Amino acid sequence: MSKAGLVLLDCWVSPFCMRVKIALNEKGLQYEARPEDLFGGKSDLLLNSNPIYKKVPVFLHDGKPLCESSIIVAYIDETWSSPPLLPSCSYARAQARFWADYIDKKVVFDACGNIWRSKGEVPVEAKTEFIEILKQLEGALGDKEYFNGDTFGFVDIVAIPLTCWFFALEKIGGFSVAAECPKFSSWMKRCLQRESVAKVMPDPEKVYEFVLMFRKMQGID
Amino acid sequence: MEGGVVLLDFWPSMFGMRVRIALAEKEIKYEYIEQDLRNKSDLLLQMNPVHKKIPVLVHNGKPICESLVQVQYIDEVWKNQAPLLPADPYKRATARFWADFVDKKMYDSGSRVWKTKGEEQEAAKKEFIGNLKLLEGELGDNLYFGGDGFGYVDVALVPFYCWFYAYEQCGNFSIEAECPKLIAWAKRCMQKESVAKSLADPEKVYGFLLQLKKAYGIE
Numbered sequence: 001m002s003k004a005g006l007v008l009l010d011c012w013v014s015p016f017c018m019r020v021k022i023a024l025n026e027k028g029l030q031y032e033a034r035p036e037d038l039f040g041g042k043s044d045l046l047l048n049s050n051p052i053y054k055k056v057p058v059f060l061h062d063g064k065p066l067c068e069s070s071i072i073v074a075y076i077d078e079t080w081s082s083p084p085l086l087p088s089c090s091y092a093r094a095q096a097r098f099w100a101d102y103i104d105k106k107v108v109f110d111a112c113g114n115i116w117r118s119k120g121e122v123p124v125e126a127k128t129e130f131i132e133i134l135k136q137l138e139g140a141l142g143d144k145e146y147f148n149g150d151t152f153g154f155v156d157i158v159a160i161p162l163t164c165w166f167f168a169l170e171k172i173g174g175f176s177v178a179a180e181c182p183k184f185s186s187w188m189k190r191c192l193q194r195e196s197v198a199k200v201m202p203d204p205e206k207v208y209e210f211v212l213m214f215r216k217m218q219g220i221d
Numbered sequence: 222m223e224g225g226v227v228l229l230d231f232w233p234s235m236f237g238m239r240v241r242i243a244l245a246e247k248e249i250k251y252e253y254i255e256q257d258l259r260n261k262s263d264l265l266l267q268m269n270p271v272h273k274k275i276p277v278l279v280h281n282g283k284p285i286c287e288s289l290v291q292v293q294y295i296d297e298v299w300k301n302q303a304p305l306l307p308a309d310p311y312k313r314a315t316a317r318f319w320a321d322f323v324d325k326k327m328y329d330s331g332s333r334v335w336k337t338k339g340e341e342q343e344a345a346k347k348e349f350i351g352n353l354k355l356l357e358g359e360l361g362d363n364l365y366f367g368g369d370g371f372g373y374v375d376v377a378l379v380p381f382y383c384w385f386y387a388y389e390q391c392g393n394f395s396i397e398a399e400c401p402k403l404i405a406w407a408k409r410c411m412q413k414e415s416v417a418k419s420l421a422d423p424e425k426v427y428g429f430l431l432q433l434k435k436a437y438g439i440e
Binding site for chain 1: 271280283285286287289290291293294297298310311313314317318321322355
């Protein structure tokens, strides 16, 4: 399949875009990533392909647009079956979808936002809530290597991109994920050893610089 | 609790209704256990420790939570009857997108209609109708969101129909006047036994909402 068949409207710092890139890498697929300037002006292609939300990622397969990162990852898994990202057993699939939904729900996104969007000192409740969410995920992980079991899969793909923002959260919030959630931290390191992930995840220091710049823009700093 | 299918639910919940419809479409026998949300049962807390919410679907003693996850599970396990998701991956992704849109937009914008007054309520009504018009756009001239056949997005959205009367009363507006195509679609769905049996009576829902408003201290 030529690269032209698979296009991703992208933004380097977006964890949602990273999910799609990791999934494509896992499947060994070639694709073209087109960076969108989210501040300067969104492309016509983006606005036409995602008229409802006007957001990245948008994945175009032979020109047909798909939106919403978890839905795109599921589509990639169903269209290119090897290696499978979702388990084959229906109950395990339901559990995977449950945890992906948990991670996607506002509670996780907002929990991160409550820390990096804080003006002045980050409230203790914001940090506590964030750590509790990670502990909940640690519970789901249990003693397994990955959320699926032995193999890297759907929930890992949905979760790991958010972690490149953790350094920024730690600096702003004054806490340490490794200290509070060592199991989660080990899982993070394990995922980062995979080429499909390492190729795609930006340097957390660069993400931190971006967050600081964004805070200044929003008048938070 | 072994074997069989159990649904922990609350009668006016749109999310519970989705699961009731899916189970009815597949003609699955199940035990319905009404939950008291002001006094949550040990069973509910045990089966959904993460969110502590209904609906919870229990199959062979194992819980599944989140209504759209449950509907997909039901569709996969009982795959030989009344398929809800299309077979084609692109159409499936489109169906998931619109069900997700319903999840992201309908409950919150509907809630804002009955929780607010004055200018805030006018803005809420506008947003609510705006979301319905987007859904109307997606429906187009099809009989159902699934095309010719009733499907996943229909299941995700139609339960909100039994709340429309309550929203209209609280907001003093007519949804049919603004979105006639959508109401025609809803009425078409209501002709299906699985839907008619699963949706709550709109008058009862309105009565429930009035109680809820009192509890929230909203006039």
